[in-house]
Amino acid sequence: MLIAIWELVYKTNVETIKIWNANVIPSPISVFLLIVRLFKTKTLIYAILSSMRRLVIGYLISIVIGFFIGFLMIRFKYIEENFGSLILGLQTLPNLAWVPFAILWFGYSESTIIFVIVIGSIFSISLAVDLGIKNINPIYLKAAKTMGAKGYKLHLNVIVPAALPNLLSGLKEGWSFAWRGLISGEMLVSATGLGQILSKGKDASNMSLVVAVMVIILSLGLIIDKFVFGHIEKSIRYRWGLM
Template sequence: MLIAILELVYKINTEIIKIWNANIIPSPISVFILIIRLFETKMLIYAILSSMRRLVIGYLISVVIGSIIGFLMIHFKYIEENFSSLILGLQTLPNLAWVPFSILWFGYNESTIIFVIAIGSIFSIILAVDSGIKNVNSIYLKAAKTMGAKGYKLYSNVIIPAALPNIIAGLKEGWSFAWRGLISGEMLVSATGLGQILSKGKDASNISQVVAVMLIILSLGLVIDKFVFGRIEKSIRCRWGLM
């Protein structure tokens, strides 16, 4: 019904009243027809697989490095005092700002895109690990130490589980930054992927193709959020008795 209403509004404003430019605002039906056509030619399937592979690699790199740096900041006060403000400042940089830097380092290849993905999400993960562990309720720590927990057991049984809600929130934020880095990198490096199809639509002034790719990106983001991060958050809430 929503698509039908949007199509009706489109027809009225482009063909009857003629206040909309058909080259600027796409027809909803034409967008969905184009999506089906892209799937039929398998262009969209290859693009999604290529993009998701780069996204997962870059994101996993950022999670590993971000977690290590976050733990180092907790354990070494010197690192936190001297680098926390810098990390916070770097997080505010848009992913697109890293693209010229990565091209100079790696050239026009896949490593550039993976670097932009990783560097775009790594800082939010560092800050999430740092703030998550810092904000663990001190009562939990005192109770655990009273019962003899220390070192690895203190971390694995108390600190990490208590910090997980904040860490998961940081991982979700890092995932969104990774998506932005992926599309920015693919558009500028012209590698096979969703960003390339988006860029081709822009070059051809094909607004339907641009909107079609945007809808695909939105759909993939919602699916991953629901079936990956959503399930993790649900299991954490169940463990803490919040469900």
């Protein structure tokens, strides 16, 4: 239905009323044909593989650092009281704001893109760890301590599983920030990737190419959410008796 509305808007405004030109809004048919052509020439395949490699590397690094910072905030009250607001403020900064710093520090290299991905994700993950552990029902901790759980066993068997719903929300949010960082970095730095193709479309005023890349990014996001985060979320809900 959305595609039909899109086609109707295109036909009405571009071909019938003629108040827009084709560069303002492309037709879904032209976008679909362009996606097919990009796949046939393998341009889109190489771009997706290149972008996903950077995205996975940066996201995994942000998970490690984000969890480390989050546990430090829980473990040491001083860190949370003095740096909690700063971390919250840094999380609100757009990924694009970090690109000039990354270029000055790392130059026009792969490290620049990965840095932007990491710096855009770690703070949301850190806050999710902090809030997730804080919001655990105290009765779980009391019961576990009564039965002798302490140290890493308490964290591994009680605290982390109890905090998983909030942690998953933070991981999903971090994933979305990672995507934004990836595209921002690739548009300014990379010679390959989806962001670079998006930048080419902008420079050439090729709206069909811009929309085609947007459709690919949206599709990849939906696929990953469905088969990765959706599967994890379903397992957690099943474990907690919510299904």
